[in-house]
Amino acid sequence: MKDKNNKDKFKLVISDIDGTLKCSNQSISEFTKNVVDEIRSKGLFFTLASGRNLSGAKDIAEDLKVDLPLVLSNGCILQKVSGEILHRALMPEIITKRVIEITDEFDYDLVLFVDDQLFFKTMTANIEPIFGHIPDACHEINEWKNIHNQLGAVNKCMILERSFHEKLAALEDIFEKEFSNKADFYRTNINHLEVMPRGISKAIGLQKLIEFLGIKIEEVIAFGDYDNDAELLAAAGLGIAVENATENVKSNADYVIGSCSEDAPAKFLRKMFL
Secondary structure, eight states: OOOOSOGGGOOEEEEOTBTTTBOTTOOOOHHHHHHHHHHHHTTOEEEEBOSSOHHHHHHHHHHTTOOSOEEEGGGTEEEOTTSOEEEEOOOOHHHHHHHHHHHHHTTOEEEEEETTEEEESSOOTTTHHHHTTOGGGEEEOSSGGGGGGGGGGOOEEEEEOSSOHHHHHHHHHHHHHHHTTTEEEEEEETTEEEEEETTOOHHHHHHHHHHHHTOOGGGEEEEEOSGGGHHHHHHSSEEEEOTTSOHHHHHHOSEEOOOGGGTHHHHHHHHHHO
16 A cells, blocks of 8 residues: 655645535535645645546636646546647547447437537436536537537547436446447446547546646545546555545555545545645
């Protein structure tokens, strides 16, 4: 297990948002905001690593006064809050088109991420609770052929199913046969299944970030809760899972702390640095 006692070696704190810094339908707490301000005043960098794109993460980044690039779309994008993209990864167009064919055939709700924009056929009960608060980024297109010129610019694909989770399990079986060694896919929470460019993860996004900052991976503390955080926690100098994390994430973490509902990441940082 990595040592958390040599606190002076750490230079960057990076955290997942949903299920880690905040629980569902909650805002970032004032306690967490204050702790982030305080550790920043001690000379530590702080930023976010999220499955969200900039349109979904910007308000939270601004609440936390993040002035570093954000690792977004599960590592597909490294982007400043101002909008400047420092690095992006794209899905092979042939994979995106096959995801569209499969999800259309079995009537799944699919959202395509293209930088800070989101494209879907129609607004549904699966999509609205997640993306309805960012209407400027959402594009209801009715038919995928209406954005055929965008299909080569997709960062990732998200399939949403809030009511019948066994449907996502069945889809995972299909993707295993279709995309083995061609693309990656995993759950980012119980309701979401995402298809990613092969080999891209939050850990890859972190690597791009530390190259930009000129620091080392062992100087990073990372927090997370779901399977898309596992590689991030394993790669960081210190990987911290919240109590509500999946077993996969906990097994890749150096420490398991309290839950997101207890502001556990902020309490950990306060105890360690303040």
